[in-house]
Amino acid sequence: MAKYLFGTQYIFYTNFEGRMLSDEEIERDLENMVKFNIGILRLTLMWADIAVAPSRLELSRADYIMDVAYEKGLKVQIGFLHDSAPSWAVAKYSDARYVSAKGEEVYFTLGRAIKGHPGLCLDHPGVKGELEKFYGSVVEKYRNHPAIHSWEPWVEIWFNPNDNTIYESERESFFCYCKYTVDKFRKWLASKYSSISKLNEAWLSSFNDWSEVEPPRFKGQRVVDWLDWKTFLIENQISHLKWLTNIIRVRDPDHPIYVHVPLSCVGSKWSKMESKVEGFYLRDYRSMVSSVLIDDWKAAPIVDVYGLSLYPTNMYDYYLIIHGRELSKEEKLVNADLDIALNLDAIRCACEQTERNYIIAELPGQFGGLFEPYYDRNFYKTQRIWTFMGLARDSKGVIIWEWRHSVLGTYAPSYGLCDENGNPTERTEVVARLAEELDKVYSYVKSMERISSDIGIVFSPRSYIYDWAHFGDLGRSRYSILGYYKALWELNYPVDIVHIDYLSKVKNYKLLIFPWPIIFSESELEKIHSYLKRGGKAVIEARFASKNKCGVLRRKLPVKLSRLLGFTFGEILREDEIVVKPNSLGESAPSTSLTLPIAVCSQSIKLERIGEIVGVFKRSGNPAIVLSNNVLAIGTFMGLSYVAKGGKSLLKMVDYIAKWAGVSRTAEVYGVPEKTVVEVNGFKKREEYLFIVINHSTKTIEPLIKFNIPSRKYVVNNIIEGSRLIAENNYIRLKLEPRDVAVLYFEPK
Template identity: 25%
Template structure:
């Protein structure tokens, strides 16, 4: 079964008296097969040892009758008030050492948010009791499909805790229990206080001395602090999974994220999605494109990242925006149109999803999300977008066998290391240089009509011959094993594209003597002293806003050197053109086997090195960020390299085609991310001999294996292809 449905219940919505009719609408006119419900800890556990699952029973009994399947989303992030009264020391504490009382917020109007710190033993025991009681209560229900054990895993209060948060109010958790566990983690890592002192440059006397950092300026302590928090989040995932598995070993357990590094930042959230997904049966993502103003390329990047993080397990689009998003109680996103529903569904499908669930069935009822996100309105009337979702549901069931057999085959790799993003946060208080570079490089893959695989350093040696191009966005962490694996990848025939400052710092944030670290001799490339590049006159940090001491407070002065004020790189290979550098311009010393392929102010700043059977392209700037900021020459350069070394099944000019292929049939999915109608002729693989539009069910002509495709602005067109000249085999309603 291809799972297709919607989030249904989060107290108090939908109203209790309307739920049976609502479920009948979901199973009937909409034709969905699955719903998801939030079981919120504080709502279902109002007193010690008292569990109230009456509302869940009513919903599941109706689903039993209607044949709907139910995903139960367990929400520990709304803790019972009685538990907070018993253990006030278990409240989350921010970097200003302020404990957070339980409260309501936009996504948790019934209170109990942000929950209590699960590092506290009594809180974890109470959470385990709740999960166990829930699983024991529902595990025999025919409608139960599985559990979503953690909604968008992250350090919960780090997101949306105020309309006016200071940076320190987004950093957690500094409670006594978490601080003690951090010290224990440090003790296990370093063994002796002397070893910690050497790494952190301290004079601690005992393990009682180290504290989590609260202000920026140092690197080693921040790296360890957020590594620990990431490990803690991964441990919490394992705890949730194990607890549910013991109580109910017969149903799957999943989770879904909302941030997907390196496309998204990770440090405040404290997430490593690969580690979070490891104990799960399946993984998933939450995407709100109109709310968060996502381009199709950015959505595709997140889907590819989600699939990559799952490492071979099934993944779902577990939350897809159903109606307009709400930023505050008044501000809202653009409306969701039927064409959006089509576009978003097919973007997920070409990336390989095996389930799609909307957020949410009915427009939210109260709080700052009220009026938003619903497929249907508050009166439960079907909207045009809901009718389109129903139509697509039927279409996907028709092509279910093909979609289930489909296996995406990425041809481009994008490397990232969570430590690299933590270092960026320690350096800048943000991760923009990394995330911008990753988004830019992915855009080049998107325009090259190939899928991408996001990978961490431990996966480099596992890359097969399909990944011919490996992109390394803004990677300042230099680990010897990563450098060795990258070099071996190139020697074996791979093409490697790198930004400047590769391996500038070691694992403790110490500057290395040569960059690219551990690779400069082999590649014949050595970085010289870099120039900082002003970001189009936009001050980014307090120091930039202050300006030099000779300027009035708040003034901003552009650095006086020509490189910083005119950071243009003239490139000659693989294209001729000029690129506007970003973040740094780094002169290079180039020797054999490297050759200069780009200059700035007469200085070498880009090089190509033939190493073994492969090639390294090294750029003395943040090339990915240049693409992200709209530099067309940078996009063309990386796209040309990708095109020279990959073999996309279908290629477009302004349209972006993808193939969902089976044994003797395929779906040609063509996206238009332009603001105007685009019509193109595309060359298909010669094996396909028949074509039919899946929406109109009309035959499409193939002339010498070419097909003409016209797609409306920001829309998608889907063509069913067959390898055999047998029109009777289409299986559609009519000829």
């Protein structure tokens, strides 16, 4: 990837577009793409559109587009959508329909303007055979075409029956319970447990034969069957990706294979935090557990380049009520940016830890739909911020969804850079300028190394599944991660998301944070013990490892881990606040006490040997935070509290913890209004540095920024503006317009 990849999705057929485009329209579109700095187009081939009969593929339009693209100097990524089943395949393989937990078969619809939606179950051998013929024929036809750039076997991975469908009951939205998937699940269980007696021991069941085993269909107090069922579905989804990727790779080993997901498995798509009388909950839609069913750390290494989509349904549709009040417009915008940041960092880490690159694979050209399409400068600023947030996190490209407006389904009329007739708009012009800016900055960044993170937040898919199965949503697990991430993001501490499976494989962090650490296997506890034994510092929250891998109460920790920790979590209390002595964490922290609000759970902690009590519960005086052997134990869920309650004290506490671990910020920002977020990400090459500075607020600000790099005089080039500054003692005064980006390149003077 010599240049920053910049492309667009191109719809040319009946789905979304409503008709086939003519030769003249296609030629004009592709000519305009080149004019407006598009370097690559994604040509998505839907099974129902292309496989018009069992032995006939209709590719005349695709042929023409490939030829014109080559003539105009464009490259083409060919993507596949198998979730649009041809009517002949539906008739031929009627037993391949998805089946809900209620036992009802899914019938077909235009869905998201996709005929044959949501496709047929990939566990059906006949369906697999038909798709192998479809994919294989397309790859063999185009693998030597001079316009081909890459392939995408699955345009946006998710478990399609759960998508965009209204169900009358929750059980109608659980899939797939067809005989092929259930049989595959039984074989998976037999491989995992080796005998029916071992399954009975784990599940607390009394089966006599594998044929008696059924996947769970109701959520309740028992979660062990859900832990296995959802883990199987995720692994099954991964196996489908491997199979589809292999169809392409064996026929064309020369061109790279891309794939992308709606958002990272750490994030949750289009979610709202809503208030209740006590606590809060998450309306869980398109999460790793519900419908996406993917683990990025397992999916990324299958392909050559990974990616994600960035699509809130509305820029202001995040966390509508968190603190018992309606959020301001600016708070909603910043929270949307926060969610994007978390998902970008999670995808970055999944790719770094598996040695892959990633791109922003779908970014809307416009928001809206039938009743409220909109585009204005605020949207463009957000679009620009998100792409630079990606570049600041080592993304290698962006693809805009889409070139023309959709004219069918709920997407219409929106998302296009052009209007529904293919005429360029203001959107086309501003995105062309954005492409120039990104490529200009990437020419510096591509030879530099991103300033690395010394803090890792540990992510466990099992915790998410347990949370969803036990409570019905991800309102504790995900928001515990988000709370710590939010505080560190606001303070400009670089942070990584560390998958629990990769804990022993990644670098030595100065600090690991274990949010909502309820459920761990014995092998995972062994990895935690090894990290602590090496001298790493950690934050461990309440209810630590209280459940084993099956979700059953763990009576006691492994002896060697318990001895190393030097404390035990004890009685559950009814408390509202913790009073902390920050100077217990180091001389730089103040001696004045700090009061931390509690959102959920108060658990006392007992020191088993020499350690220090850092904080106590305000009402009872029982130990709430203790420091023992490089582990800071917190008797509540502090990340969750920061999302639910907010407040300066929690932000300060996270800052003190980072300093206790010896971690430095990328930069320190002074002279801005309260709650203004100025994000700074950095790169380095020998004695040169580059910083991407983003003003997430809607105000014009002039912050004084101290960059934490070796002290000396630097000449600073503002790359986008073309101006030059001098940095004295690493300080720069910088004017930033609302929702603005600045890129500063530091060279020693």
